[in-house]
Amino acid sequence: MxxxxxxxxxxxxxxxxxxxxxxxxxxxxxxxxxxxxxxxxxxxxxxxxxxxxxxxxxxxxxxxxxxxxxxxxxxxxxxxxxxxxxxxxxxxxxxxxVAIPNNDSLPLSVSPRLDDFGLKKIILKLKDEQRQLIDLSYFQGFTHEQIAKALDIPLGTVKTRIRSALTQLRSLLS
Missing domain, CATH: 1.10.1740.10 (RNA polymerase sigma factor, region 2, helix turn helix motif)
Structure with a gap:
């Protein structure tokens, strides 16, 4: 069914x-x-x-x-x-x-199984900074606090950028 x-x-x-x-x-x-x-x-x-x-x-x-x-x-x-x-x-x-690399061209570590849903392609359409934060947070499991500390950006900025990236992903998926 x-x-x-x-x-x-x-x-x-x-x-x-x-x-x-x-x-x-x-x-x-x-x-x-x-x-x-x-x-x-x-x-x-x-x-x-x-x-x-x-x-x-x-x-x-x-x-x-x-x-x-x-x-x-x-x-x-x-x-x-x-x-x-x-x-x-x-x-x-x-x-x-492992330290979080402070690199804007961070490779996406999305599992190959996620590509079956086309999610990897859609994530690649995000800005580099958004893609990096989504990858670190959702696919590598780092907390927002860990990301903020490692990338030396304010916690509020990390949260705002992730929220913005999720909004962008939602519109791309629609």
Whole structure:
């Protein structure tokens, strides 16, 4: 069975297990790619993916269609679950002691699985500074504070640029 986004959301809210299986089958690969960019451990990535889908199942009623697409909401849940897992293990980025490069031509580290959705192509349409911040924040898992410190720019500027980049991405995806 194939679902439209609104139909899928409605079915998930009615706790339809077939809709949830469809959701998992169609989105788990992409979410797993994002998670593995952050946790860098396949076994831990599998655990985080499972936790993310449990959270999606439990909290589907809190999804607000007016604030963004279902995929974006799920991506944020998966990303936050991965970051929480790293922090909860006491790592606090200790395994990622790699400094953030202060380079405007930072290569995009988006997982190849994301390209299936054309997201990589769309991200490449952003300005370099926006692309760099989206990459560092969403695909490499750095916090806004870490990015601000590493790039030596104010925290408010990082947040504003990321918000602007997300707005630009939303319009490019429409």
């Amino acid at each position: 194939t679902y439209g986004e609104q139909e899928l959301i409605a079915s998930l809210r009615h706790k339809d297990e077939q809709a949830f299986s469809y959701l998992y089958d169609h989105y788990s690969g992409t979410l797993y790619g994002v998670i593995c960019q952050i946790v860098e451990n396949t076994e831990l990535g599998n655990d985080v993916l499972q936790e993310a889908f449990i959270n999606i199942w439990r909290h589907i009623d809190s999804y607000d269609e007016t604030k963004g697409r279902l995929f974006t909401w799920m991506l944020n849940i998966a990303r936050n679950a991965a970051i929480d897992k790293i922090r909860s293990k006491g790592n606090k980025q200790t395994q990622r002691q």
